[in-house]
Amino acid sequence: MKSRLEDLPTFETRRATVKAVHYNLVQVALKRLSSPMRFALPKLRTLDLHLEKDAWIVVDKSLNDIPVMAWVDFDTAGRASLHEDIPCILKIYHSHAGMLIEKVMEAMTLLIGEQLDLPDDAPAKVLPLNKSAK
Numbered sequence: 685m686k687s688r689l690e691d692l693p694t695f696e697t698r699r700a701t702v703k704a705v706h707y708n709l710v711q712v713a714l715k716r717l718s719s720p721m722r723f724a725l726p727k728l729r730t731l732d733l734h735l736e737k738d739a740w741i742v743v744d745k746s747l748n749d750i751p752v753m754a755w756v757d758f759d760t761a762g763r764a765s766l767h768e769d770i771p772c773i774l775k776i777y778h779s780h781a782g783m784l785i786e787k788v789m790e791a792m793t794l795l796i797g798e799q800l801d802l803p804d805d806a807p808a809k810v811l812p813l814n815k816s817a818k
Contacts, residue, residue: 689741689754692777700774702755706789707770710735713796723795725788733792742781742788753781753788 713721714737721735730746739756743749759771776782 689739689751689756689775692751694775694777695779695781696776698774698776699771700755701769701771702758703789704767704769706793707758708766709793709796710740711737713800717799721796723792725791726795728784728787728791731784733788733795735792740792742784751775751777753777753784 714735719735719737723733723735724745725731725733725742730744731752732743732745732749734741734743734749738758739754741754742752744752754775754777755772756775757773763770774785
């Protein structure tokens, strides 16, 4: 699916960051459950979330899976610890997609948590390690 993104014009492309808890949760789910993964987003009628190791894509299934937005190019090369946020590129293909970012992240966390059979507050319990501890 990521290869299709290169052929489409974007409304906006910007540098962004993904919270470490979201990134880590997706990577665990992709390894434990299946890769790629696809979820219907609750309360967002025709939108699905397609997750791959190197791209998270929100698509409109009523329009032949046209992308609405996509997080790509996750920069994990210099990542020193699991609690650091991940820089990436956010590609926006629809003028109102920016309003959905928080809803998509919230839905993604809940849906993956259900698939992994995690308690509802499990991702919130992940705490950063003390950098001074050895």
